[in-house]
Amino acid sequence: MPEETFVIVGASLAGAKAAETLREEGFAGRIVLMGEEIERPYERPPLSKGFLLGQEAREKAHVHPADWYDKHDVELRLGMAAARIDRAAKQVWPAGGEPIGYDRLLLTTGASPRQLDVPGSKLEGIHYLRSMGDSAKLREAIAHGGRRVVVAGAGWIGLETAAAARTYRNDVTVIEPESAPLHRVLGPEVGEIFAGLHRKHGVDLRLDQGVAGFWGAGQVSAVVTSGGAEIPADVVIVGIGVRPNTALAEEAGLEVSNGIVVDEALRTSDPDIFAAGDVAAAYHPLLGRRIRVEHWANALDGGPAAARSMLGQEVSYDKIPYFFSDQYELGMEMAGAFSPGEYDEVVFRGDLDELEFIAFWLAGGKVVAGMNVNVWDVTDDIQALIRAGRPVDRDRLADAKIALTEV
Numbered sequence: 001m002p003e004e005t006f007v008i009v010g011a012s013l014a015g016a017k018a019a020e021t022l023r024e025e026g027f028a029g030r031i032v033l034m035g036e037e038i039e040r041p042y043e044r045p046p047l048s049k050g051f052l053l054g055q056e057a058r059e060k061a062h063v064h065p066a067d068w069y070d071k072h073d074v075e076l077r078l079g080m081a082a083a084r085i086d087r088a089a090k091q092v093w094p095a096g097g098e099p100i101g102y103d104r105l106l107l108t109t110g111a112s113p114r115q116l117d118v119p120g121s122k123l124e125g126i127h128y129l130r131s132m133g134d135s136a137k138l139r140e141a142i143a144h145g146g147r148r149v150v151v152a153g154a155g156w157i158g159l160e161t162a163a164a165a166r167t168y169r170n171d172v173t174v175i176e177p178e179s180a181p182l183h184r185v186l187g188p189e190v191g192e193i194f195a196g197l198h199r200k201h202g203v204d205l206r207l208d209q210g211v212a213g214f215w216g217a218g219q220v221s222a223v224v225t226s227g228g229a230e231i232p233a234d235v236v237i238v239g240i241g242v243r244p245n246t247a248l249a250e251e252a253g254l255e256v257s258n259g260i261v262v263d264e265a266l267r268t269s270d271p272d273i274f275a276a277g278d279v280a281a282a283y284h285p286l287l288g289r290r291i292r293v294e295h296w297a298n299a300l301d302g303g304p305a306a307a308r309s310m311l312g313q314e315v316s317y318d319k320i321p322y323f324f325s326d327q328y329e330l331g332m333e334m335a336g337a338f339s340p341g342e343y344d345e346v347v348f349r350g351d352l353d354e355l356e357f358i359a360f361w362l363a364g365g366k367v368v369a370g371m372n373v374n375v376w377d378v379t380d381d382i383q384a385l386i387r388a389g390r391p392v393d394r395d396r397l398a399d400a401k402i403a404l405t406e407v
């Protein structure tokens, strides 16, 4: 039988981990890992934390050492964007290059920052954060301190970069259209805690207002809010969410709906094409619905799961969404998923004032999500509570003296 070729489009965490798993599982055929960026695959969390703060070296972010790809016979094609998929001929066409035939194809094209489309949005000094280059550029802009930094959006990226900008001793204002930071992902109860944290660190948090436009002559000099306020700015950071990179899949006629639609085996509507990571809207067998997860752990686990599926193994990808963040002295992990309005109450255990607690989101008496803040080694127990899917005693849940395994 001729050697099979597996092509992976998107040389980032999910793609690189998929290539690794293919080799670990004994795949002896050809692997092509194609990526638009010129940097070899890397992890993005440090870009708004240690790398942005100058505490973590570039090398630490890479998924594999430079020689790993050759050693494992993985053809890493950097600076190469896939422009088109010809499903009938089973070929991927790189922009301006020769087509590459595939037996199985994996799409790990990730996501890109949503752009603010308001007057002045093309001025110099307005930053978005996705790539290593973006992070290095932003660091250069804020690392010397003493600048007026305005952050548009109090989501994870907005808050982490606000914390970094404060750590570098800049004046920081955060503008957010919702009534609390992280409102859409955490709801108001826990969002308030993040508001308190940032205010304590001197961030001017302007809630219930969005960005209406920017002033400046070439370089941004002020941000105008929807409330009419004009906030002087030397540096602007826009963190208003991401969009999945689905154009390639869409043009190839694959089913796309807020991400590339895949089943629980991460297979698309074409049986030879798979998708994983930020770009995949996957059916989650435990939750009983399709979700698209924009978190590091989902790229780390989803890439390998897709690889096993490509090899014909039976895969039911049912990891509970998991996320982590670090801001100032607050470190947290979160497991679970819900949408605004999908939970009834939040139960806390621990000390909110000392920022050492766990928050549980309950729906119909069952735990649907949990966040541990400066409390460690509990995420497995929290995930077990979510997985159990049984009503819990809320008083026992709130009582830190009772082990989570006993709740």
Ligand SMILES: Cc1cc2nc3c(=O)[nH]c(=O)nc-3n(C[C@H](O)[C@H](O)[C@H](O)COP(=O)(O)OP(=O)(O)OC[C@H]3O[C@@H](n4cnc5c(N)ncnc54)[C@H](O)[C@@H]3O)c2cc1C
Residues within 6 Å of the ligand: 009, 010, 011, 012, 013, 014, 015, 034, 035, 036, 037, 043, 044, 045, 046, 047, 048, 080, 081, 082, 083, 108, 109, 110, 111, 112, 129, 130, 131, 157, 245, 248, 276, 277, 278, 279, 293, 294, 295, 296, 297, 299, 322, 323, 324, 325, 326
């Ligand atoms: C600054 C930052 C901080 C973060 N911090 C955290 C955190 O603390 N915790 C957490 O859980 N998550 C965090 N995340 C999210 C996490 O990094 C993502 O979930 C993860 O990167 C998704 O990996 P991926 O491989 O699916 O996609 P991506 O990392 O988006 O990579 C996709 C790759 O595909 C390439 N590509 C796209 N289209 C094509 C094409 N047509 N041809 C070739 N290549 C293409 C892209 O250039 C990119 O390199 C953070 C993200 C950012 C940006």
